[in-house]
Amino acid sequence: MNNTLVNNLTSEYAMQHSNIWHLKQFKVIYFAFIGLVLVSFNFVLNDALHKKIHTSGQQLVKQIYDLNLAPSINNEVLAALVKSEGFMLKPQVPAEHFKHLVSVEHDVFTYKTLSLSFYHYSTWVKQGYLFVLLNLVIIGAACWFYCWWSLLKEAPKQAVQKALIKSPKLIKPKHKEVGVTKQVKSCELSSLYGVSLASHSLFILIECTCNFDKNTDKEASFKVAIIKNFTELKSVSVELLNSHYLAVTLQNVPVTQLDRYVQKLHKTVFLLCRNHQNTITRKNIKVGSCNYRIGADQITVYQLAKSALTLSQSSLLQHCHRFPLNHSQEKLLSSEQVIENVKKNKFILFFQPLFELSTGDILQHEALMRVRHSQHGLLAARYFINQVYSNQDALILDKAVIGQVKKLILSEASALTVSINLHPNNWFNNEFWEWLPSQLAELKLNAKLQFEISEADFFAHRDSMAKPLNIIRQSNSQLVIDNVQSSEKIAALVEHSEVCAIKLSYELVHLLNEKTHNQKQITKIVESARYLNLPVFAVGVETQKELFMLAKLGVVGAQGFYFSEPLQEFTQAVFH
Known part of the structure; x- marks a missing residue:
């Protein structure tokens, strides 16, 4: 079909x-x-x-x-x-x-x-x-007819789109499990997340390669500009670390506006620098930040902000990164520690359910790795996955994840689909793709497995991914395009029958109800995906307002802390 x-x-x-x-x-x-x-x-x-x-x-x-x-x-x-x-x-x-x-x-x-x-x-x-009047009448009539004809030509295209929308989905809705689901305990969202919903502090490291005049007090200029633009905050401190680095602390920042404050600070520094150097661009200003609560370890906060700044410096497009410091995530693991703990089986998989908005059925579970730490408990993958790994280490990571998923799928009496995010290195690792088919054949339930890849990686390397895509098709597995930010490249997915769904980026979903630009982008994505009969999912849903707006824009399914925290078992989540 x-x-x-x-x-x-x-x-x-x-x-x-x-x-x-x-x-x-x-x-x-x-x-x-x-x-x-x-x-x-x-x-x-x-x-x-x-x-x-x-x-x-x-x-x-x-x-x-x-x-x-x-x-x-x-x-x-x-x-x-x-x-x-x-x-x-x-x-x-x-x-x-x-x-x-x-x-x-x-x-x-x-x-x-x-x-x-x-x-x-x-x-x-x-x-x-008379000649002027005659020519104006003819040209006006010709323009009116051309516009009318153009509208008439759009009617067949819209009819085709409506016909495609009514055709069967590439992903069939999953059957609702009866008698095996348990209600998530009725509790406040804050206890579910383990974070405060009131306010956090932001520690921000800024790199700006701007040449100021010798007679200009650089630190004083930054202090005046930043304090002037953040008068609504009770406490703002600015310190010049050296000629190119700046440290800023913003206190009592609302949790829902952390990213907005980081972006606002980036813009403030950029405008100040441009007044002193006309040739400066936004890519010359790099920002790394960490949000934390009172009593957090300042060394850990600095390390997280420094890691976020390193990510910004390595990115050509994203100039700001932010890492949160949660009570169970106060220390980063090095890549060596991660691999060592994985080899010793000191990790566990959690599953984030994705709900269909119209029925409340669970469409899939996304597998999330948590690595154990002797002092800080389970650490989320985002605190170590962006570190540099060799091909062999990346192979060890994904082999461990897929092996654990196999065990859980075989032990659970459930027909739900599991989605796995592979390490970027493994998409080009022949050893991994020679190993995977035998695992899928042994599983005998490979139609339940989906593999996720970011939109940027997929379109940048799809020509060199012929073997992985062929294996996914032959094994009846499917591919989910993750972190989609625009509709520009969606039409090209018509050539890839293995693609079964699209997931919006967190940046588009976060505070969606307040950002009209994001709403327009999601509308375009939904319309383009609907033409290919691909469902669109949202990730990172945190509030009811975001959920209502996603449903209004035509998004099929969503996942996030608003629905449920990541779970160790498939059958512990239901739609709120």
Whole structure:
């Protein structure tokens, strides 16, 4: 069925390209036709006006004949009469700069025995306003018809889109589990997350490669600019670490506005630097931040902010990164510690449920790794996954995750799908893709497995991922495109039948109800995905307002702390 749908979509795209070609040909023919119409009507109008002039000349000669005016005797009277009718007895030479544009025509008019020779200007000179009016009417009518025809051409495309929307989904809705689900305990969101929903403090490290004037007090300039732009905060401190690094602490920042304050600080520093150096760009300002609560270890806070700054410095597009410091995540593990703990089986998998918004059914679970630490308990993957790993270490990580998922799927009497985020290195590791097919064959439930990859990685390397994509198709597994931020490249997914869903980036979902730009982006993504019959999911949903807006925009499913914390068992979550 998927192949048939893809073939149908491919034929639709081919038809669209054919329609575009015909549209271009129609434009050429249409505008050529309008040009021909303009020339023809102008010619007809010119001929009609010329006949009118000829009739006037004939009547003038008749009038002269009836008055018995002899041209040789009554020359002055004749000249006045001829002039009153718009004719001339002698040609008048036009002005020097009009002589090539304005021509004088000569005609002989006869009535009975009287013949007179008159001169007159061209019809388009005498009655040019008629030509202007005629051309405006024709051009206006042509433009109206073209706009109407363009709207008419859109109707078949919309009909095709509606037909595709009504066709079966690539992902069939999962059957609701009966008798095995347990209610999540009724408790406050804060206890579920383990974080305070009131306010946090922000420690921010800023790198700015800006050359200030020697007579300028750099630290004082930053202090004045930052304090002036953050007057709503009770406490703001600014310290210049060296010529290129700045440390800023913002206290009592609302948790829901942490990212907005980081972006605002980036903009403040950028504008200040640009006043001193016109050539500076936003990429010259890099920001790393850590949000924490009162009593947090300051060394750990600094290390997290420094790690976030390192990520910003290594990114060409994202100039700000933020790491939160939670009560169970106060220390980062080095890559060596992570691999050592994984080898010793000191890790556990949690599962984040993804709910269908219309029915409340669980569509899938996303596997999340937690590595044990002797002092700080379980640490989330985001605090070590961005560190540098060798291909062999990355292989060990994903082998451990997939092995654990196999055990849980075989032990749980559930038909739910599990989604796995592979380490980026393993998409290009032949050893991993030679190992994986045997594991999927042994599982015998490989249709339940989905693999996630970020949009940026997929489109940057899809030409070199032929083997992994082929294995995913042959094993009846599927691919989810994660971290989607725009609709620009979604149409290209028509070529990939293994892609079964799209997940929005956290940046688009966070505070969605307050950001109209994000709402427009998600609307475009949903419309483009709907044309390919791909469901769109949201991640990181934290508030009811975000959920309502996602449902309004047409998002199919969502996951996040608003619904449930990550769980150790498949059957512990239900839709709130």
